[in-house]
Amino acid sequence: MRLSVAIVGSGPSGFYAAESLLSAFPDCEIDILERLPTPFGLVRFGVAPDHQSVKRVTEGYEKTVSSGRVHYYGNVEVGCDVTMAELRDCYDAVVLAVGAPRDRPIGIPGEDKRGILGSAAFVGWYNGHPDFANLHPNIDVERAIVVGNGNVALDIARILVLSPNELAATDIAEEAADAITRSKLREVIVLGRRGAAQARFTNPELRAFARLDRGIPCVEGDNLSEHTLEGLSEKPRRQAERNLETLRSFAELKEKTATRRITFRFFARPLEVLGGESVTGLRVAQTRLEGSRVVETGTQEDLSCGLVIKAIGYRSPRIPGIPFDAARGRLRNRDGRIAPGLYAVGWAKRGPSGVIGTNKADGKALAEQLRDDMKTQGKPGRKALEARLTARQVRWVTYRDWRLIDEAEIAAGQGDHPRRKFVSVADMLALLDRAQENTT
Numbered sequence: 001m002r003l004s005v006a007i008v009g010s011g012p013s014g015f016y017a018a019e020s021l022l023s024a025f026p027d028c029e030i031d032i033l034e035r036l037p038t039p040f041g042l043v044r045f046g047v048a049p050d051h052q053s054v055k056r057v058t059e060g061y062e063k064t065v066s067s068g069r070v071h072y073y074g075n076v077e078v079g080c081d082v083t084m085a086e087l088r089d090c091y092d093a094v095v096l097a098v099g100a101p102r103d104r105p106i107g108i109p110g111e112d113k114r115g116i117l118g119s120a121a122f123v124g125w126y127n128g129h130p131d132f133a134n135l136h137p138n139i140d141v142e143r144a145i146v147v148g149n150g151n152v153a154l155d156i157a158r159i160l161v162l163s164p165n166e167l168a169a170t171d172i173a174e175e176a177a178d179a180i181t182r183s184k185l186r187e188v189i190v191l192g193r194r195g196a197a198q199a200r201f202t203n204p205e206l207r208a209f210a211r212l213d214r215g216i217p218c219v220e221g222d223n224l225s226e227h228t229l230e231g232l233s234e235k236p237r238r239q240a241e242r243n244l245e246t247l248r249s250f251a252e253l254k255e256k257t258a259t260r261r262i263t264f265r266f267f268a269r270p271l272e273v274l275g276g277e278s279v280t281g282l283r284v285a286q287t288r289l290e291g292s293r294v295v296e297t298g299t300q301e302d303l304s305c306g307l308v309i310k311a312i313g314y315r316s317p318r319i320p321g322i323p324f325d326a327a328r329g330r331l332r333n334r335d336g337r338i339a340p341g342l343y344a345v346g347w348a349k350r351g352p353s354g355v356i357g358t359n360k361a362d363g364k365a366l367a368e369q370l371r372d373d374m375k376t377q378g379k380p381g382r383k384a385l386e387a388r389l390t391a392r393q394v395r396w397v398t399y400r401d402w403r404l405i406d407e408a409e410i411a412a413g414q415g416d417h418p419r420r421k422f423v424s425v426a427d428m429l430a431l432l433d434r435a436q437e438n439t440t
């Protein structure tokens with residue numbers, strides 16, 4: 001009997017799971033289901049549009065599909081086009097690789113004002129995610145504040161200050177490129193509630209600020225000597241030392257024409273978003289560290305700004321019937337196991353941390369678990385899925401269809417743009433309909 005596995009989600013964790021299962025079970029049948037027509041999840045919609053080399057990991061995912069044993073079902077929403085219970089009936093194992101695409105609330109007054117956005121929405125918008133095509137954020141403001149000291153905060157701050165020339169080599173959504181170019185933005189503040197030594201961003205991402213056409217980084221207050229390395233273990237200490245050195249080196253950078261300043265401000269915790277209907281500022285409390293605890297010093301300050309972006313981490317979606325760990329923002333699981341025949345991998349399993357390659361280990365662990373757990377197999381798999389989708393007239397997108405979308409996007413890229421993304425599902429499906437008409 002051949003093992004049949006459905007993987008829900010086509011981002012890196014889904015593809016690495018498929019890759020590991022292929023080598024562990026040479027005869028298995030794997031189906032990857034994806035809500036959108038396009039595959040690759042975070043690689044397409046999370047990785048920054050100016051980090052094109054990172055996106056080349058999809059070449060490995062192509063190989064997984066070309067094995068012939070992995071089929072792609074795009075434009076299929078689990079919970080809507082097919083239920084989770086049906087999937088579990090159809091397949092020996094169901095693997096949830098749904099990532100962590102939701103914003104976490106920051107939990108301060110004024111969070112619902114116009115002009116405060118989460119990083120999932122904002123990054124989704126500039127990366128052409130169809131869910132955020134109608135976000136239309138107003139970035140024509142003089143000052144924006146990005147809350148958080150992770151790599152996502154750095155991505156957002158950097159993208160906001162890119163020059164037209166730098167934007168030209170990206171696959172950023174057209175609307176976002178226009179808005180960034182036209183904006184009167186003068187300053188982006190990157191706000192950390194702890195010190196520079198505790199920042200989670202990595203050094204190559206920080207150093208990149210020194211190489212921008214018009215973005216010029218600096219540190220508010222220039223009090224880096226107060227940033228203690230105390231309590232850090234070896235690896236974080238090395239990263240912190242490098243980051244401190246880089247932040248110090250920013251003081252030597254020369255002014256540029258049409259400067260957009262990126263100001264790193266540490267030891268400031270957001271207290272309240274200010275303004276009427278729209279954001280006009282952010283009230284922050286000055287903080288200090290007591291051991292690893294962040295405590296307020298009693299000093300507050302109002303920073304004026306027209307845009308606040310929260311880059312404070314993500315959480316997984318809640319799925320009806322699947323236990324959720326609200327504290328950690330991920331699916332409740334025991335080292336990936338959720339229930340018999342039901343597993344989680346990637347950010348859905350671990351929470352939103354690590355880089356793309358971290359997902360490989362989850363794939364390997366999953367293959368071992370399936371080897372232990374799958375005592376009986378022989379559920380109908382793909383045939384049963386297709387029968388259900390056909391009965392419901394679901395227009396699923398195959399991997400071959402995706403290649404047509406991919407080719408059309410690449411062909412539409414002008415100049416140095418590697419591609420121009422479709423930002424509407426209807427437009428993608430219309431392209432596929434036209435292609436089908438031409439071949440019949």
Ligand code: NAP
Nearest residue numbers: 106148149150151152153193194200311312313352353354
């Ligand atoms: P992250 O690394 O966990 O950073 C989240 C940041 O938000 C931290 O600085 C955290 O501060 C801060 N924060 C959380 N709650 C807050 C609050 N209530 N108020 C103020 N600040 C708050 O998350 P991320 O930046 O979303 O990145 C997710 C993962 O993707 C990371 O593993 C990251 O390295 C990876 N990533 C990598 C790249 C790259 O390699 N180029 C690019 C993007 C993302 P505390 O530390 O004080 O909690």
